[in-house]
Amino acid sequence: MRLAVAAVVAGLFAAACGSDVASPSVLSSAGAWARTTPPGATNGVVYLQITSPTDDAIVGASVPASVAGSAELHETMGAEGGAAMPNMPNMDSGDGEMTMTPVDSVLLPAGEPVAFEPGGKHIMLVDLANPLTAGDHLALTLTLANGTTLPIDVVVADNAP
Numbered sequence: 001m002r003l004a005v006a007a008v009v010a011g012l013f014a015a016a017c018g019s020d021v022a023s024p025s026v027l028s029s030a031g032a033w034a035r036t037t038p039p040g041a042t043n044g045v046v047y048l049q050i051t052s053p054t055d056d057a058i059v060g061a062s063v064p065a066s067v068a069g070s071a072e073l074h075e076t077m078g079a080e081g082g083a084a085m086p087n088m089p090n091m092d093s094g095d096g097e098m099t100m101t102p103v104d105s106v107l108l109p110a111g112e113p114v115a116f117e118p119g120g121k122h123i124m125l126v127d128l129a130n131p132l133t134a135g136d137h138l139a140l141t142l143t144l145a146n147g148t149t150l151p152i153d154v155v156v157a158d159n160a161p
């Protein structure tokens with residue numbers, strides 16, 4: 001799996017060679033927020049946008065134990081392109097939740113903003129210690145393939161800020 005990711009990163013890098021497009025010089029995130037959760041909810045979700053100056057990948061996420069037991073990189077399945085068409089059948093999987101699956105890594109092509117957003121990629125907070133309340137902040141740390149970590153301040157809100 002890791003080999004396959006490395007191959008894709010290398011391919012993207014090769015494709016970008018010769019381009020004069022200026023890239024941001026530092027890894028940055030923007031608009032990080034987590035959706036409020038009702039009492040008793042076991043999982044939370046974090047959305048954000050992240051841009052890397054070089055080809056890289058997010059390979060892990062973590063939050064303090066006081067927030068949740070773990071943080072996972074997730075991809076929502078069946079919601080990309082077309083699922084929003086009004087005449088599509090309800091994609092409800094039966095248990096009332098969208099179908100999503102954990103992923104090992106999320107590629108960050110150099111200079112290209114990558115969005116974690118409703119209906120797509122997201123960071124799942126598993127086994128919440130407490131409900132997420134609007135206005136709260138939580139500390140999320142992303143780990144990159146190049147070994148660096150990026151601390152992100154996440155604000156809790158009912159909807160995208």
Ligand SMILES: [Cu+2]
Binds near residue numbers: 074075100
């Ligand atoms: Cu999820």
